[in-house]
Amino acid sequence: DVVMTQSPLSLPVTLGQPASISCRSSQSLVYSDGNTYLSWFQQRPGQSPRRLIYKVSNRDSGVPDRFSGSGSGTDFTLKISRVEAEDVGVYYCMQGPGFTFGPGTKVDIK
């Protein structure tokens, strides 16, 4: 089974500053069809998860462009160019098609 890890697990950030979360998989996420099914989700306090990024770098409709995803193979990154107060929450990466989630990274304001 594919194991997903994230770092850091806790990320205090300053408003207006950039933030970066790393996600690593125990094996390559390049699927047999050539696609890499790595997604990122945001879960604000008390809310359901919301998808931000799919297939590594594709931003969902309505997601601010300060969020970006990158990576390949087993190493992936979610970046927030300038953190805003509404970005507080837990961020999860997930691999498809096995639907294994990373442990989550808690982002809060310093």
Add this chain to the structure above:
Amino acid sequence: EVQLVESGGGLVQPGGSLRLSCAASGFTFSSNWMAWVRQAPGKGLEWVAKLNEDGSEKYYVDSVKGRFTISRDNAKNSLYLQMNSLRAEDTAVYYCARDVDRSFDYWGQGTLVTVSS
């Protein structure tokens, strides 16, 4: 607007059963894979089960195989999760999610299942 609304959660004793429902609207339900994802209190996300458009293909996480059954009624735009032989470790918020291209693009608000005596 896509909407997924779960119901059916509650308090149940260990060994008991519960059936969760998810009412879908705003999209062609019968054309989409659907899934259940759960989150234990204070913990991360765990995929539980998924099924294909007509319900003929079903997949489960190992920890629920033989105890949980996912199903759907396309005429009612509804997804279900029948949970039997419930254990304390099944306590979680259960989310219904639409599975598109090996990812979950829409999630419901969740329904809480508590397994306790």
